[in-house]
Amino acid sequence: MRHRLDRRAFGRGAAATGAWLAAGAWRRARAQPVPLRLGVVLPRSGYEALIGQGCQRGYDIAVPILRDMGYAVELMNADTESKPDVARTQAEKLIREGANMLSGAWDSGQTAALAQVSEQHGVPLVINIGADPKITEQGYRYVFRNFPTAVMLASGALSLIGDLFEATGKTPKTAVLMVVNDTFGQAAQNAFSVLIPKLGMPFRLVETIPYDAQARDLSVEVAKAKAAGAELHLAVTRLNDGILMLREMVKQRYEPMGVISPGAPGFYERQFIKTLGKYAEYCFSNNAWMDPNQELTKTVETVFAKTFPEDPFDLNVGFSFEAVLIAADAHRRAGSVNAQALVEALRATNIGKRVMIGGAIRFDAKGQNVDNRLASLQIRNGRPTVVLPAANAEAKPVFPVPGWSQRT
Amino acid sequence: MLTYVSIIVAGLLTGCVYGLMALGLSVIFGVTRIVNFAHGEMMVVGMYAVLVLNQKLGLDPFVMTPVIAAGLFVGGYALQRGLVNRYIARPEHEQFLLLLAVAIMLTSSTLMVFGPDARNVQVDYAYDSYEIGGVLVDKVRLLAALGAVGGVAALWAFFRWTRTGKSIRACADNQVGAQVVGLDVKRLYAVTFGIGAACVGAAGVLLLLLVDVQPYIAADFTLLAFIIVIVGGLGSMPGALLGGLLVGVSEALSGFMVLPSLKSMFSFALLIVVLLVRPQGLLGRRA
Numbered sequence: 001m002r003h004r005l006d007r008r009a010f011g012r013g014a015a016a017t018g019a020w021l022a023a024g025a026w027r028r029a030r031a032q033p034v035p036l037r038l039g040v041v042l043p044r045s046g047y048e049a050l051i052g053q054g055c056q057r058g059y060d061i062a063v064p065i066l067r068d069m070g071y072a073v074e075l076m077n078a079d080t081e082s083k084p085d086v087a088r089t090q091a092e093k094l095i096r097e098g099a100n101m102l103s104g105a106w107d108s109g110q111t112a113a114l115a116q117v118s119e120q121h122g123v124p125l126v127i128n129i130g131a132d133p134k135i136t137e138q139g140y141r142y143v144f145r146n147f148p149t150a151v152m153l154a155s156g157a158l159s160l161i162g163d164l165f166e167a168t169g170k171t172p173k174t175a176v177l178m179v180v181n182d183t184f185g186q187a188a189q190n191a192f193s194v195l196i197p198k199l200g201m202p203f204r205l206v207e208t209i210p211y212d213a214q215a216r217d218l219s220v221e222v223a224k225a226k227a228a229g230a231e232l233h234l235a236v237t238r239l240n241d242g243i244l245m246l247r248e249m250v251k252q253r254y255e256p257m258g259v260i261s262p263g264a265p266g267f268y269e270r271q272f273i274k275t276l277g278k279y280a281e282y283c284f285s286n287n288a289w290m291d292p293n294q295e296l297t298k299t300v301e302t303v304f305a306k307t308f309p310e311d312p313f314d315l316n317v318g319f320s321f322e323a324v325l326i327a328a329d330a331h332r333r334a335g336s337v338n339a340q341a342l343v344e345a346l347r348a349t350n351i352g353k354r355v356m357i358g359g360a361i362r363f364d365a366k367g368q369n370v371d372n373r374l375a376s377l378q379i380r381n382g383r384p385t386v387v388l389p390a391a392n393a394e395a396k397p398v399f400p401v402p403g404w405s406q407r408t
Numbered sequence: 409m410l411t412y413v414s415i416i417v418a419g420l421l422t423g424c425v426y427g428l429m430a431l432g433l434s435v436i437f438g439v440t441r442i443v444n445f446a447h448g449e450m451m452v453v454g455m456y457a458v459l460v461l462n463q464k465l466g467l468d469p470f471v472m473t474p475v476i477a478a479g480l481f482v483g484g485y486a487l488q489r490g491l492v493n494r495y496i497a498r499p500e501h502e503q504f505l506l507l508l509a510v511a512i513m514l515t516s517s518t519l520m521v522f523g524p525d526a527r528n529v530q531v532d533y534a535y536d537s538y539e540i541g542g543v544l545v546d547k548v549r550l551l552a553a554l555g556a557v558g559g560v561a562a563l564w565a566f567f568r569w570t571r572t573g574k575s576i577r578a579c580a581d582n583q584v585g586a587q588v589v590g591l592d593v594k595r596l597y598a599v600t601f602g603i604g605a606a607c608v609g610a611a612g613v614l615l616l617l618l619v620d621v622q623p624y625i626a627a628d629f630t631l632l633a634f635i636i637v638i639v640g641g642l643g644s645m646p647g648a649l650l651g652g653l654l655v656g657v658s659e660a661l662s663g664f665m666v667l668p669s670l671k672s673m674f675s676f677a678l679l680i681v682v683l684l685v686r687p688q689g690l691l692g693r694r695a
Contacts, residue, residue, distance in 0.1 A: 045524040047622070181669045211668045216619035216628075219418055219546070220663035220671065227411045227664075240526050240620060250535040251546050252414075275528075279535065404535075 035072040036331035038324065039099030041091050041114055043107055046082025047214055050239060050271055051316055055106050055128060057308050058320025062328075065303055065321075071328035080105055084113040091117040100337040101126065101330075103323045106316070108132035108150075108183040115143045124330075124342050128323035129316065131263070132187045136368040142339075144346050144367040146322055148288055148374070150184060153263025154191035156374035157286035158199050161260060163388050164284070164376060165202065168399040172231035172257050175203045178221060178245060179236040180264075181210040188236045188263065206230050215241055222248035233259045235266075242266030243275050250279050250404045257400035260284040268377055268384040270312035278408065280379050282401035289375040289386065290318045291357040300355055314384070318355045325351065326361060357392065410542045415660045417545055423656020424553035425614045427649035428560055429629065430636035432607030435563070438643030439580040439600040442492060443500075445507035448630030449514035450605050454480050454612030455621040456518055462529045469529055473555060473613045477606040484605025489598040496597070511626070519623040526620035534617075552614040559610050560649055563603070567645075576600055580643070608633075635675055639682045641692020650690060654678060 040059050043052035056077065063073055076099050078090035087110035091102055095117070102118055102125045105111045111130030118125035119140045127135070127145040131153055136145050148156065165171040177192060179185045189208060196205055207228035211221045222245060225233065233256040237245060243266075246259070260283075261267040267285035290297050290313070300321055304313045330345035331337065351361040359371035376388035378397055387397035429451060436444050444450075454476050458469050461476075487510070495503045536547040567573035579586045579596050587593050619625070632655070640651025655675050662674035682689060 046624070047524075047526065049524045209668060212671075215668075216625065217422075218668075220415065220660050221668040223411060223415055223418075224664050224668065244620075247535065251537045251548075252544055253537065253539075275530075 034337055035074045036327060036337060037074050037076055037098055037100045038327050039076045039078065039091065039094030039097075039102045041078045041080055041087055041094065041102060041104035041110070043082040043087075043105065043110060044077075044079040046080075047240065048082040048107055048238070051265060051269070052080075052082070052106055054269075054311065054314065054316040055104075055320040057304070057311060058128070058317035059103070059324055061300065061303050061307055061317075062321045062324035065300060066324060066328050071332055073324060073328045073331070075324075080107070080110045082107065082110075084109040087111075088113040088117055092121070095121050095123050099123065100339070101327050101342060103128055103320075103327060104130075106130060108135070108187065111135060112183065115140055118142045122339050124339060124346055126323045126327050126346070128320045132183050133191075134187070136366045140367065142343060144326070144349075144363050144369075146326060146361055146369045146372070147319055148263070148372045149368065150187035150263065151191045151195070152370070152372070153287070153374070154188055154195050155199070157260075157262030158192070158195055158201055160286045160374060160376040160388055161262065162199070162201065164260075164397055164399055167388065167390070167397055170257065170399055171202045173203055174206045174228075174230040175232040175234050176207045176209065176225045176228045176230035176256075177205055177234045177236070178209045178211065178218075178225055180213050180238055180241055182213040184264075185210065185213070185236050192234075192262075203232055205234075211241070213238065213241070215244065218244045219248050219252070221245070222252055222254060226252055226254040231257050235259060235261050236264040237261060237266040238264075239266045239269050239271060242269075242272055246272075246276050246279055246283070253404065255403045258282070258284060259401070260286065262286050263374070265316075267379070268314055270314075273379055273382050273384075279404060280382075281407060282398055283379050284387075284397075284399075285377045285379075285384065286374055287377065288315055288319070288356055288358070288372050289377060289384075290315065290355055292386075292392070294353065294355060296353050297355045315356070322355055322361065325354070412661075412664075413543050414545075415664050416657055417543060418549060419657035419660030420653055421546070421549040421553035421656070422618065422660070423653035424556040424560075424649075425611055425618065425652070426632065426636055426656050427652025428556040429608055429611035429615070430633040430640070430652055431560060431563065431645060431648040432604035432611070433633045434637045434640070434643055434645060434648040435607065436601055436604035437637070438645075439576055440488075440492075440496065440597045442496065442503055442601075443507070444601075444604065445504055445630065446511035446514060447604075447608055447633050448626035448628065449511045449518075450480060450484070451608045451612035451615070451629055452518055452621060452623060452626040453483075453514055454609035455616045456522055457609075458613045458616055459527055459529060459621060468531065469613050469617055470551065470555060473559075473610050476613050477559075477610040480609030481602040481606040483602075485598045485602035487605075488601035489594070492601065493594055493597065511630070515623050515626055522623070524622060524624070526622045528620045529616055531617065548617045552617050555614050556611065559607065560645075563607065564645065566603075572596070572599060632675070635679045638689060639679055641689025644689065644691045644693070647689050647691035654690075 042055050076094050080087035091114050105114050106129045108130045124142045129147045131150040133149040133151050179189045209221050267283050273280045301313050334341035334345035358373045375386045377384040378387045386392050386394045433447050457476050458472050533547050538545045575591050576596050636651035640647030658674045659671040663671040
């Protein structure tokens with residue numbers, strides 16, 4: 001029996017095929033989760049622009065890497081202009097535009113503003129970097145921080161300083177502290193004043209010199225530090241002021257046994273090393289850093305080097321990547337973009353495969369990850385090099401450091 | 409003791425550059441009676457100009473000082489001739505709005521072209537210093553101060569010995585009289601504005617050796633220039649230099665003896681004291 005394909009038969013067949021395809025597409029669409037809309041709030045202009053843009057690169061490369069791992073995240077970016085009031089208005093704008101979660105903001109003052117907005121609107125916040133301890137001491141339910149607090153940074157950094165003295169057999173008796181006079185600097189200063197005696201550090205802090213975060217000239221401050229006659233120079237700086245400070249130290253021929261940045265940004269930044277050249281060598285920075293033994297670190301570093309070959313792969317990138325990872329992981333486990341579901345998922349976070357040195361990413365009852373660990377970096381041959389702890393070290397520490405005139 | 413001497417010397421050297429910066433403001437007001445609220449912004453334009461030339465041509469900033477000053481002279485002349493001149497006889501608040509608008513446009517332009525990041529020039533001698541009898545003197549600061557003093561001296565010589573300079577002084581003393589004797593007052597006003605802009609441009613070149621440039625520093629320096637000229641006396645050239653030295657030293661000493669983050673407070677305190685005790689400024693003339 002021969003079957004003729006007439007127009008009616010063709011039409012029935014086409015309709016059936018179309019219905020089958022549409023049903024499959026609907027099933028596929030239903031199976032794909034709604035992507036998480038992550039509002040990223042960073043200082044991409046103003047005096048913190050260089051660092052904010054560094055963090056943005058960490059967020060940007062996270063999206064394709066996590067997509068390959070099966071996560072679904074979209075970024076909505078906003079600029080704080082390095083000001084807390086602008087951070088607040090930008091966060092509120094992102095929420096109005098549909099952000100399911102917020103992340104940022106590197107600067108503690110701006111991050112505190114974000115935390116308030118997050119709590120007011122019931123939108124979770126994952127802090128990439130921001131060390132003021134008070135942020136997670138307010139009883140906030142929607143705020144989660146994967147970065148050490150200033151107290152943790154100070155405590156970890158001071159312990160590493162003690163390890164440095166032990167490793168090199170040289171112990172200074174006195175120290176001077178220059179500290180940037182902003183939210184982070186004040187928190188660090190308060191932490192040091194308590195922790196130095198509490199941890200039994202072998203040196204005495206003879207002078208503490210706060211300075212304006214936007215200072216154009218630190219000659220007076222450095223003169224004061226030199227006049228204090230201390231053997232060790234501790235500095236809690238940002239990037240630009242770190243450069244100003246070192247420059248003045250060279251000009252004023254101020255040569256302590258070493259210059260150590262305990263838990264502060266600046267010294268590991270590429271701009272710091274590039275601008276100061278040989279004078280940046282041997283500066284120490286005790287900070288959270290990337291774990292070279294983690295597979296994810298190697299993956300992220302490889303992708304970053306291809307995407308941003310001229311830019312440094314540093315902790316700004318690492319923690320920003322982890323912020324997106326935490327957000328995406330919570331979104332996947334929650335299975336929705338509902339704020340309460342996301343918050344419950346964030347509270348249950350347990351990420352073992354990560355980028356930064358430390359235990360698995362988990363949050364305590366206050367929303368703080370207490371298991372990040374620090375490393376001691378020393379600038380060697382133009383590169384931040386891990387010198388402590390010994391288990392992760394790439395080179396032995398040099399302390400006391402050579403004088404300025406001996407640098408080549 | 410030597411530390412205090414080093415601090416005072418550094419303050420004096422910085423004060424020389426401040427003095428040159430404020431001198432432009434004083435000269436413009438002294439002759440045209442216009443307060444240039446775009447003063448700091450013009451200086452930032454000069455700083456960026458030298459930054460670009462240094463990066464493109466590798467020229468030392470000191471070598472470029474006359475070039476930048478000349479460029480800003482032309483810009484200041486054109487601004488006054490084309491725009492500010494129309495407001496000479498208008499109320500002061502309109503003059504303020506005009507120059508504020510110019511300031512905002514200049515800041516926005518530098519922000520658009522150069523971005524917000526702080527930048528500086530790299531010179532081989534940036535880290536050098538001299539030791540003179542135990543007192544450390546920063547080489548860059550010393551050279552900047554010498555450049556500023558040279559600029560002030562050149563300006564003084566111009567006003568004292570050149571025909572144009574004397575004509576400008578005549579306009580400042582008596583505008584009507586100057587017109588009666590046939591001086592082209594409008595042209596002289598434009599030349600004065602150009603000179604003021606050239607001063608602040610030269611100061612910008614020298615300051616770039618001491619501080620980093622970014623668009624947002626303009627307002628701070630405009631304010632600083634105002635403090636200096638009010639302390640020294642609005643319209644007084646020696647007053648501007650004296651004011652600069654006083655502010656430079658007060659910032660340095662107060663930062664060292666009290667708290668570095670309170671440096672600016674002492675400049676404002678000095679301003680308040682002068683306004684209370686001698687409102688026309690230390691070397692200014694009573695109205």
